Amino acid sequence: MKQSDTVKKLAMAGVLTAVAVVGSLLSFPIFGSKCAPVQHMVNILAAVVLGPGWGVGIAFCASLLRNLLGLGSLMAFPGSMIGALCCGLAYMAFRKLWLTCIAEASGTGILGGLAAYPVAKLMMGLNPGGLFVYIVPFLVSTVVGSILAYFLVTALQKGGVISMYRHPAKKEMKMSQ
Numbered sequence: 001m002k003q004s005d006t007v008k009k010l011a012m013a014g015v016l017t018a019v020a021v022v023g024s025l026l027s028f029p030i031f032g033s034k035c036a037p038v039q040h041m042v043n044i045l046a047a048v049v050l051g052p053g054w055g056v057g058i059a060f061c062a063s064l065l066r067n068l069l070g071l072g073s074l075m076a077f078p079g080s081m082i083g084a085l086c087c088g089l090a091y092m093a094f095r096k097l098w099l100t101c102i103a104e105a106s107g108t109g110i111l112g113g114l115a116a117y118p119v120a121k122l123m124m125g126l127n128p129g130g131l132f133v134y135i136v137p138f139l140v141s142t143v144v145g146s147i148l149a150y151f152l153v154t155a156l157q158k159g160g161v162i163s164m165y166r167h168p169a170k171k172e173m174k175m176s177q
Helices: 003-023 037-049 052-068 076-094 097-123 135-158 161-166 168-176
Strands: 028-030 033-035
Touching (some): 003 037, 037 052, 037 076, 037 135, 037 161, 052 076, 076 097
Antiparallel strands (some): 028 033
């Protein structure tokens, strides 16, 4: 990968991290969990534009910043990072947006919800009602974020923004002709 590609990806990762952190101000509590649907929208956008590794990195940085700023809890880590990995891998393998959204919802809602239980119990000192207690609130958050992402990514794809970002040289060649 060329240095300019890396710089461009790093800049996009910074922007998406900032969107996720600021977007966490739009959150709502459900059963002791703070649901932030913008994080899930960012996970899907990162999966489509940057790939799974970058998506997990963005989710980690956003979770860390949210915790440092008092905008989130430690449960942000497993939910957002597992969802980012799942949707990134799904998009990389199949290139289907609807499947990417389902992978985000399943990864965050089910796997992230299960992974949040030991975090809440062991690291936060909470006494959750059971292993499955965080699945419903995580699913609510991720489904809302996945729906938002589906419409946003579809609009960006139709407008040519995503292909222009991925293949700037092709766009420049078309413009010069």
